[in-house]
Amino acid sequence: MPSPFRSFSSLFSTTLIMVLGAGLLTTYLALSLARDGVEQLWIGGMMSAYYFGLVAGSKVGHRLIARVGHIRTFVASASIVTASALCHALTDTLEIWLLLRLLVGTGMMCQYMVLESWLNEQADSSQRGSVFAGYMIVSYLGMVGGQTLLSFFPQLGIEPLLLVGICYALCIVPIALTRRIHPQPLHPAPLKIMAFWRKVPQSLTTILIAGGISGSFYGLAPAFAAGIGLSNSEVASFMSATILAGLLAQWPMGKLSDRIPRSRLVRVNSALLGLIVLVIALVPLNTLLLLAATFCFGILAFTLYPLATAMANQRIEQSERVALSATILLTFGIGATLGPLVASFSMQLFGNSMLYLYMAVCCVILFLRLARVNYNQKVATRLLSEQQPSDYQLASGDLVSSPLAAALDPRVDEELVQQQMRDDVEPRAEQNTTANEATAEGVAQSEVASEQTGQHNNFVPNIQEDAPPFAPSDSLIEPESPPKP
Numbered sequence: 001m002p003s004p005f006r007s008f009s010s011l012f013s014t015t016l017i018m019v020l021g022a023g024l025l026t027t028y029l030a031l032s033l034a035r036d037g038v039e040q041l042w043i044g045g046m047m048s049a050y051y052f053g054l055v056a057g058s059k060v061g062h063r064l065i066a067r068v069g070h071i072r073t074f075v076a077s078a079s080i081v082t083a084s085a086l087c088h089a090l091t092d093t094l095e096i097w098l099l100l101r102l103l104v105g106t107g108m109m110c111q112y113m114v115l116e117s118w119l120n121e122q123a124d125s126s127q128r129g130s131v132f133a134g135y136m137i138v139s140y141l142g143m144v145g146g147q148t149l150l151s152f153f154p155q156l157g158i159e160p161l162l163l164v165g166i167c168y169a170l171c172i173v174p175i176a177l178t179r180r181i182h183p184q185p186l187h188p189a190p191l192k193i194m195a196f197w198r199k200v201p202q203s204l205t206t207i208l209i210a211g212g213i214s215g216s217f218y219g220l221a222p223a224f225a226a227g228i229g230l231s232n233s234e235v236a237s238f239m240s241a242t243i244l245a246g247l248l249a250q251w252p253m254g255k256l257s258d259r260i261p262r263s264r265l266v267r268v269n270s271a272l273l274g275l276i277v278l279v280i281a282l283v284p285l286n287t288l289l290l291l292a293a294t295f296c297f298g299i300l301a302f303t304l305y306p307l308a309t310a311m312a313n314q315r316i317e318q319s320e321r322v323a324l325s326a327t328i329l330l331t332f333g334i335g336a337t338l339g340p341l342v343a344s345f346s347m348q349l350f351g352n353s354m355l356y357l358y359m360a361v362c363c364v365i366l367f368l369r370l371a372r373v374n375y376n377q378k379v380a381t382r383l384l385s386e387q388q389p390s391d392y393q394l395a396s397g398d399l400v401s402s403p404l405a406a407a408l409d410p411r412v413d414e415e416l417v418q419q420q421m422r423d424d425v426e427p428r429a430e431q432n433t434t435a436n437e438a439t440a441e442g443v444a445q446s447e448v449a450s451e452q453t454g455q456h457n458n459f460v461p462n463i464q465e466d467a468p469p470f471a472p473s474d475s476l477i478e479p480e481s482p483p484k485p
Contacts, residue, residue: 021167023146044344047219053105055333140247203312211335246302274363281356
């Protein structure tokens with residue numbers, strides 16, 4: 001069987017080039033706005049507009065793919081994203097930048113849907129895990145590559161935007177020239193938000209807060225790093241170290257979640273992440289210690305989403321997983337849309353350190369919520385087990401239902417017990433006497449009848465004694481019927 005990387009080389013190449021341009025564009029815009037002294041609320045609004053575009057793109061992508069197919073949808077979306085990215089170089093109007101970020105998010109979601117649905121449909125069941133692991137690795141490598149490219153342009157001129165446009169244009173080539181079979185059109189996935197919130201509250205709470213943390217980091221961490229005095233190349237290293245940590249942590253955390261209950265692992269993860277972000281926010285760190293701290297942050301923050309997704313999928317039926325996936329994406333998008341707005345507003349009021357203090361508050365809320373839900377589930381399970389009947393039940397027996405049982409109870413008066421026993425015995429004795437008299441009368445009548453019968457049939461031999469005990473009577477055997485004309 002061929003390697004997944006060889007089988008899906010065109011799709012993986014497209015993903016690598018596309019995500020490289022996306023990572024470069026996100027960090028470039030954040031650093032450009034911070035350099036120009038733009039308020040943090042606008043920076044957070046840019047990232048929120050991008051994630052809102054991702055949410056809206058899920059609906060647009062379904063309709064486009066159903067109407068024109070996967071490749072045409074991807075080409076059209078990549079063209080829109082390329083034009084939107086390059087338009088940032090034509091104007092400095094922030095309102096237009098918000099609209100451009102919305103268009104980029106919508107187009108990117110359409111591209112993601114094309115790639116992931118294509119992989120999901122044509123990946124063999126025996127290689128599905130390897131295929132999507134490769135897809136995630138390629139995506140993380142593209143993000144790291146985008147931050148690395150930015151380090152070669154410390155002046156933040158127009159060159160990074162030109163590279164972004166080149167990346168989005170080139171990502172069309174591998175998928176347009178692929179020899180793979182075109183996948184089937186998508187079908188809309190139903191949304192059951194409230195039903196899943198009742199069924200998997202821990203998972204969706206984690207996904208919501210993970211979206212808020214991730215969106216805030218990608219949109220505002222470059223501004224935070226620049227605000228504490230890091231150069232543009234150091235900001236690129238800061239972002240690269242965090243994303244690389246998230247990549248390296250995926251496989252070990254997945255193996256660990258197979259050994260430890262995922263709900264407990266998520267609680268520990270949120271508690272440790274809260275401590276890390278408090279250190280980054282409150283303790284002045286040099287560049288080396290800051291890189292180490294953000295590396296630990298990447299390990300913990302970027303594994304919340306896969307842990308919560310795995311925990312949700314293990315608690316639902318197979319038939320509900322398509323609807324669950326749609327609900328998970330919507331929940332993450334909502335968190336990633338609201339998170340940068342709240343974090344940027346806090347940074348504007350109280351300073352750059354509020355980015356990580358906001359994340360610390362998120363971790364505290366997540367830990368308390370998970371602990372509360374886990375406690376309620378344990379109480380409900382215990383009450384349910386107490387209400388269920390035991391496998392061993394006492395049999396009632398004759399002794400329990402008879403008056404003699406009262407004699408074994410010291411709380412009952414003995415005279416009452418004896419009276420009950422006498423009342424019970426006397427009717428039984430009368431019934432037995434009546435039955436015996438009726439039986440004797442019946443026997444006498446049968447003897448008289450047998451004597452009369454013997455007087456008339458003394459010449460008939462008793463063949464029943466010579467016959468087998470279970471032989472059928474001749475009168476029960478019917479002759480074979482002749483064939484009808």
